[in-house]
Amino acid sequence: MRRLGISLYPENSTMEKDKEYITLAGKYGFSRIFTCLLSVDGDREKVVEEFKEIIAHANTYNMQVIADVxxxxxxxxxxxxxxxxxxxELGAYGIRLDEGFSGLEESIMTCNPYNLKIEINISNGTKYLDNIHSFRPNTSNLIGCHNFYPHRYTGLSYDHFMKANKQVKEYGIRTAAFVGSQAEGTFGPWPVSEGLCTLEQHRTLPxxxxxxxxxxxxxxxDVIIANAYATEEELAALSKLNPELMTFSVEFSADASELEKKIVLDEFHFNRGDVSEYMIRSTQSRVKYKNEAFPAHTTRDIKRGDIIIDNDLYGRYKGELQIALKDMPNSGRTNVVGHIVEEEIMLLDYVEAWDKFAFLAKK
Incomplete structure (x- = not known):
């Protein structure tokens, strides 16, 4: 099961604000919290008291807290x-190791009697995990999480990100990465905060x-919001995602019919197994609505990201929904009923044979 999380930085905020944020995130079904324990003054009792209170509040919403150390x-x-x-004693779910040990220490940590999760940094793409596994850890207590990057242009490249992930997934490790709130006035653990994200290409995206x-x-x-505090609108938007189903936001053409909108939004879609390099094909609607009329409209040339439905002039294909993967000329037999929002067009590359997908109308 995939999960959503938030981040807290007690040193840079107040107990009251952190609790309010936990309550709000809990309302939207968030179940993880990342927090920093990277800088302490050595007063163990004070640290225990403050973190215990925050973690106890989080636990009332069944939110699992992992402290970065x-x-x-x-x-x-x-x-x-x-x-x-x-x-x-803090009530933590686990700890994240900001820096590595020798491999043996991590292995021993995973065998703790409390079954605390030991989360390791998976952004470096080294053989670090191989080394830990050579010391026979308790793999049920070993998980991984990427870094976030407050400095613009220092976030991970996509290629490196995927290479590092593949190394980790070979061991079946649960993984997490960070996204950044676009709200004004957010913060992280450090003075520099030009957005917080794992992938550099995400820095300015919704x-x-x-x-x-x-x-x-x-x-x-697991996807965790790195900066605090995300807006309620952002928390709500994430809570509405189906992590298991690719869902595209769509802007409809002015002339799209109610039937065409119904096909886009309400029908069950999956890509055919005999894939085309030009389009994603969802063909069941042409069967279900074969007796319906699909008059021609909006037959301009087709652009990548267009949602198109063949009209009456295409005979047996009328009513079939497609998503354009490439720019194509339009013969006049295909209606352009909408377009996937620009920020999400890159997601088309992840729809493979037999993959299911859905649409939501952009508000």
Whole structure:
């Protein structure tokens, strides 16, 4: 099951605001929280008190909290890698290792008696995970999460992202990556905050498009909003996503008929197995509506991302829905009934043979 998460930075905010954000995210079904424990003053009791309160509030909404830690923090708090009782006392679901150890330490951490999850950094694309596995970890307690990048142009390239994911998925590891809220005044753990995301190409995209892309790769299980605080509209948009079904946002043509809109929005769609390089074909509508009329309209030349339905002039094909993968001339027998929003056209590359998909009208 794929999940959604938020991030909290207690050092840069207040307990009241963090609790309000948790409550709001819980309302929309978010189930993960990333938080930083990268900088502490060594006052163990103070750290325990503050984090316990936040985590207890999160747990009331069944939200699992993973704290980002570094070896230096463990030293400051006098925490040994073979005794993670401190994090159990906090009520945490697990810890994320901001920096790596030798491999043996991570392996031992996964065998903790509390079954705390040990989340490792999977953005570097090294043989780090191979090394951990050589020490026979408890794989049920080992998960992975990418970094986020507050500095513009420093986010991961798509090719590197996918290469790193493939290494991790060979071990069946659960994965997570970050998306960035586009709200004004958001923040992360550091002073520099030019948006927070894992993939550089996501930096200026709407938050739901970022998430759709991560899920579409088939490599990411959990999507976490990196910066705080996302707006309620953004939380709502993410909550409406079906992580298992590619859903495109569509803008309809002015002349699209009610029947054509019904086919687009209400019918069940899947790509034919005998795939075309020019279009994605959903053919069941031509069977269901074979006795309906599809008068010709909006027969301009076809552009990539157009949603098209063959009209009466195409005979047995009338009523068939297609999504254009390439620009094509229009013979006049195909109605352009809508267009996938520009930001989502890249998602067409992820629809393969027999893949199911759906549409939502852009508001």
């Amino acid at each position: 570094a070896p230096s923090v463990l030293r400051e708090l006098n925490i040994k890698y073979d005794d993670l009782s401190f994090f159990h 938050i739901d498009v970022q998430a759709k892309h991560l899920f579409a790769t088939g490599m990411i299980d």
